Amino acid sequence: MDRKRKEEEILRILALPLRRLFQEGKIPFSRLQEIRLRTGQPLLVVYDGREFFVDGHGRLLQDQSKAYLTGESDIRESMEYISNFSLYAFEEELRQGFLTIRGGHRIGVAGKLIVEDNKVKNIRHISCLNIRLAHEIPGCADKILPYLLEEGEFVHTLLISPPRCGKTTLLRDLVRQLSDGGERRAGVTVGVVDERSEIGACYMGVPQNALGCRTDILDGCPKVEGMMMLVRSMAPQVIAVDEVGSREDVEAMEYVMHSGVKLIATAHGSSLADIRRKPVLCRMVKEQQFRRYIILQKKQPGHLQAVLDERERFLFRAGQGREWGTG
Amino acid sequence: MGKLIGFIMVFLGSSGISGYIVGGYAVRIRILEELEQALQFLCGEIEYAACDMAELMERLAQRGYYFSDFFTQLREKILLCDGQPLSAYWKQGKRAVRGYESLTAEDLELFEAIGANLGNLDRQTQLHTLSIFSGRLAETIAQARSEYRNKAKVCSVAGITAGLFLAIALL
Numbered sequence: 330m331d332r333k334r335k336e337e338e339i340l341r342i343l344a345l346p347l348r349r350l351f352q353e354g355k356i357p358f359s360r361l362q363e364i365r366l367r368t369g370q371p372l373l374v375v376y377d378g379r380e381f382f383v384d385g386h387g388r389l390l391q392d393q394s395k396a397y398l399t400g401e402s403d404i405r406e407s408m409e410y411i412s413n414f415s416l417y418a419f420e421e422e423l424r425q426g427f428l429t430i431r432g433g434h435r436i437g438v439a440g441k442l443i444v445e446d447n448k449v450k451n452i453r454h455i456s457c458l459n460i461r462l463a464h465e466i467p468g469c470a471d472k473i474l475p476y477l478l479e480e481g482e483f484v485h486t487l488l489i490s491p492p493r494c495g496k497t498t499l500l501r502d503l504v505r506q507l508s509d510g511g512e513r514r515a516g517v518t519v520g521v522v523d524e525r526s527e528i529g530a531c532y533m534g535v536p537q538n539a540l541g542c543r544t545d546i547l548d549g550c551p552k553v554e555g556m557m558m559l560v561r562s563m564a565p566q567v568i569a570v571d572e573v574g575s576r577e578d579v580e581a582m583e584y585v586m587h588s589g590v591k592l593i594a595t596a597h598g599s600s601l602a603d604i605r606r607k608p609v610l611c612r613m614v615k616e617q618q619f620r621r622y623i624i625l626q627k628k629q630p631g632h633l634q635a636v637l638d639e640r641e642r643f644l645f646r647a648g649q650g651r652e653w654g655t656g
Numbered sequence: 657m658g659k660l661i662g663f664i665m666v667f668l669g670s671s672g673i674s675g676y677i678v679g680g681y682a683v684r685i686r687i688l689e690e691l692e693q694a695l696q697f698l699c700g701e702i703e704y705a706a707c708d709m710a711e712l713m714e715r716l717a718q719r720g721y722y723f724s725d726f727f728t729q730l731r732e733k734i735l736l737c738d739g740q741p742l743s744a745y746w747k748q749g750k751r752a753v754r755g756y757e758s759l760t761a762e763d764l765e766l767f768e769a770i771g772a773n774l775g776n777l778d779r780q781t782q783l784h785t786l787s788i789f790s791g792r793l794a795e796t797i798a799q800a801r802s803e804y805r806n807k808a809k810v811c812s813v814a815g816i817t818a819g820l821f822l823a824i825a826l827l
Contacts, residue, residue: 341735341737342737344739345738345739406739409737409741409742409775409776410737412708412775413708413709413710413711413734413735414708414709414734414741414742414774414775414776415707415708415709415710415712415775416775416776416777416778417702417706417775417777417778417779417781417782418702418706418707418708418709418779419706419708420706420778420779421706451778533711
């Protein structure tokens, strides 16, 4: 992603006092991962994997006492910019606790929840924002893609990673490479179900991130319906879907697999054992439905820990002299 | 001959002024009608497409005539995010409405009130608010239409009569 573009995308959604502070401090956005705003609390950022406070001049600090205190107006103003003055348009997203903005950056929100019939209806009085910056790293899947091919054909793959370790970044680049093809590999039609607008970061239906020339994307579409729709209507050869885990997700994934379409999905976890402990995904592991498992490192975000096949044999393991990283 | 030309000129001038005033009333109605259509469009897009304001303004700018520049400017301001609320952008931009001078103080008050209630509400409340403004706008349009008929008649008669009177007086 163009560094300047990313900086503009983030600065644009910040309240004016915060925007000035970041501009004055000249914090490099290339290594900025998160900006955390909490009403009445110090402004926090996650920079290069470490947490810092930010003072009134945009300097990174360890000392909380000198940090800039985020005001209620900072959050309200930022929220207006994030939603383009259109909170009503993000009701569905707010109900889930986050929304995605242009560029694929995810904004987590917290505050007073309105609950009706035991279901979250809306969030009012938003008091905490977590701005997670999206990272597009073209080429980060270069070394991993050969492990996911059998006789030149892509196989069903599950990407396992804890949050914030780069699974969506890797999935995005895998989609792009599969779609565009390579020197000795023809491109394939890829369907992407982007429920949270994180993979393609669509703006008015058009992906802002590079997803390849043979990619069809369903933006903001529930995973289950999206997978079915793609199989029926777009004749994909590969379907990519992010953060699966529910019973319905598994049923839809099986439908995809049994339709002759290859699947690449991601799930939260730090090992295959974690997936085996999940009530519904464990069956797919037991039945060896996935032919490859990619596991990302927890301690070193963006780094590959292992690639396993369906019998859980290591095809790649970190620390064997073949390091791989997205960063 | 000179007197006759002068007579005709004064008469036509006076009638022209009355025609201009009547035209202003008609423009006012057309502006209000376009605003009503814009509100209906907003309701539809908010309810069924959940479009954000920037997208809505862009599409409204393409659809309208009197509000085209206004919505274009508003969209630019929304994307600029320079520290002001949407209601302020809306209020500041009102002079960009073509035929702005034809609107009455009450029309402008209603227009500003619409802007003050846009964007910061949940969908249901937003739609409800817009429908209330739609209702008020429909009443204003109905009143403007009935006033137009009377005023047009009075202005035309007054213009012609005044023209005749002046012309005769100057003869």
